[in-house]
Amino acid sequence: NAGVTQTPKFQVLKTGQSMTLQCAQDMNHNSMYWYRQDPGMGLRLIYYSASEGTTDKGEVPNGYNVSRLNKREFSLRLESAAPSQTSVYFCASMSVTSGNTIYFGEGSWLTVV
Amino acid sequence: KNEVEQSPQNLTAQEGEFITINCSYSVGISALHWLQQHPGGGIVSLFMLSSGKKKHGRLIATINIQEKHSSLHITASHPRDSAVYICAVYGNKLVFGAGTILRVKS
Numbered sequence: 001n002a003g004v005t006q007t008p009k010f011q012v013l014k015t016g017q018s019m020t021l022q023c024a025q026d027m028n029h030n031s032m033y034w035y036r037q038d039p040g041m042g043l044r045l046i047y048y049s050a051s052e053g054t055t056d057k058g059e060v061p062n063g064y065n066v067s068r069l070n071k072r073e074f075s076l077r078l079e080s081a082a083p084s085q086t087s088v089y090f091c092a093s094m095s096v097t098s099g100n101t102i103y104f105g106e107g108s109w110l111t112v113v
Numbered sequence: 114k115n116e117v118e119q120s121p122q123n124l125t126a127q128e129g130e131f132i133t134i135n136c137s138y139s140v141g142i143s144a145l146h147w148l149q150q151h152p153g154g155g156i157v158s159l160f161m162l163s164s165g166k167k168k169h170g171r172l173i174a175t176i177n178i179q180e181k182h183s184s185l186h187i188t189a190s191h192p193r194d195s196a197v198y199i200c201a202v203y204g205n206k207l208v209f210g211a212g213t214i215l216r217v218k219s
Contacts (some may be wrong), residue, residue: 031206031207041211043209045207070115096211107156
């Protein structure tokens with residue numbers, strides 16, 4: 001039981017490059033989330049998926065796209081990376097019907113130069 | 114105005130002190146979570162509350178649904194409690210507070 005797995009852990013991108021952050025959970029959770037964390041800003045919601053096949057914008061969705069490929073996987077894509085997207089990204093999952101415990105991935109440190 | 118407000122933003126305590134971190138929210142929720150983030154980034158869930166009070170070791174969490182307020186208490190604080198403590202609420206999605214940076218000095 002691996003919980004929530006995020007890849008990659010570290011990535012350096014040049015401005016304008018694209019990349020996808022992958023997230024997978026093996027707990028059969030319905031809800032999955034992508035957050036970014038910046039110094040002094042706390043965790044800000046980028047996108048979330050309440051269930052397989054649905055996605056919704058969060059607080060800071062501009063510059064990102066997401067795909068809920070299946071119940072396990074929820075990916076975050078940066079189509080044209082900008083230095084403002086330098087951040088630590090966290091994926092999380094939660095089952096509303098099973099204790100509501102939140103599980104986080106270990107984080108992905110992204111630097112855009 | 115943020116949907117979730119935490120106070121204080123920063124807190125320094127001496128080992129052994131009783132610590133309280135507060136969380137206020139402005140939206141209807143079905144659950145409130147307290148999380149801990151250690152240096153290096155890992156985030157773990159401490160409590161999930163929908164009413165009343167929960168205790169785990171030296172940690173106690175309370176929630177007042179009518180007042181839309183929750184507190185996290187740490188009794189007999191220890192340097193290993195130094196971390197960022199984050200409040201999150203769940204209505205139809207998870208929304209996080211900015212976190213409280215706690216440093217416990219020996």
